[in-house]
Amino acid sequence: EAEVAQSPRYKITEKSQAVAFWCDPISGHATLYWYRQILGQGPELLVQFQDESVVDDSQLPKDRFSAERLKGVDSTLKIQPAELGDSAMYLCASSLGTGDQETQYFGPGTRLLVL
Amino acid sequence: GQNIDQPTEMTATEGAIVQINCTYQTSGFNGLFWYQQHAGEAPTFLSYNVLDGLEEKGRFSSFLSRSKGYSYLLLKELQMKDSASYLCAVRDSNYQLIWGAGTKLIIKP
Numbered sequence: 001e002a003e004v005a006q007s008p009r010y011k012i013t014e015k016s017q018a019v020a021f022w023c024d025p026i027s028g029h030a031t032l033y034w035y036r037q038i039l040g041q042g043p044e045l046l047v048q049f050q051d052e053s054v055v056d057d058s059q060l061p062k063d064r065f066s067a068e069r070l071k072g073v074d075s076t077l078k079i080q081p082a083e084l085g086d087s088a089m090y091l092c093a094s095s096l097g098t099g100d101q102e103t104q105y106f107g108p109g110t111r112l113l114v115l
Numbered sequence: 116g117q118n119i120d121q122p123t124e125m126t127a128t129e130g131a132i133v134q135i136n137c138t139y140q141t142s143g144f145n146g147l148f149w150y151q152q153h154a155g156e157a158p159t160f161l162s163y164n165v166l167d168g169l170e171e172k173g174r175f176s177s178f179l180s181r182s183k184g185y186s187y188l189l190l191k192e193l194q195m196k197d198s199a200s201y202l203c204a205v206r207d208s209n210y211q212l213i214w215g216a217g218t219k220l221i222i223k224p
Binding site: 040041042044056091098099106109111 | 156
């Protein structure tokens with residue numbers, strides 16, 4: 001069964017350092033999402049790509065966060081500099097498209113701890 | 116504003132039935148999803164409702180009433196492995212998913 005791949009699974013960093021997360025969506029999935037999830041809360045959308053184009057990055061803290069999907073396949077999310085409040089689970093999801101009945105499938109996530 | 120309400124936590128007994136409710140107020144409606152999330156893991160898709168009524172899938176069923184802005188997830192013959200958080204998410208008029216905070220389900224033997 002096809003899965004969304006993410007790496008690393010865990011990351012510990014010190015504040016003010018740079019971190020990067022990688023996501024490889026299910027093959028053929030045009031839409032890719034990056035979410036942040038704080039313990040006890042639902043996922044919060046950071047950025048959505050349709051192929052290589054950003055569709056929605058309204059909730060992305062652009063002063064420190066950046067995301068790219070250069071060839072419309074895999075994607076990287078970067079934080080520079082990391083802050084204590086960035087400690088969370090970062091989830092990547094993908095879907096075939098965005099129409100009716102399109103379901104988002106999630107990768108295993110990257111758990112970030114900023115010290 | 117957009118809002119999804121779910122109980123924070125529920126407790127049930129192994130072998131029993133539990134119903135997890137979700138009420139929503141969103142800008143438009145283009146479907147409702149239920150996801151299961153075990154502690155420290157990613158959400159996994161359980162069910163999708165876009166029309167009123169009940170969708171059954173094995174031990175899990177999901178119900179939707181669009182006029183009431185209400186859904187529930189019904190879990191039958193509970194097993195210990197069903198201990199997890201259950202997330203309700205609604206797709207709004209912009210096809211964006213609005214997520215609830217999740218309901219933590221604790222199963223006791």
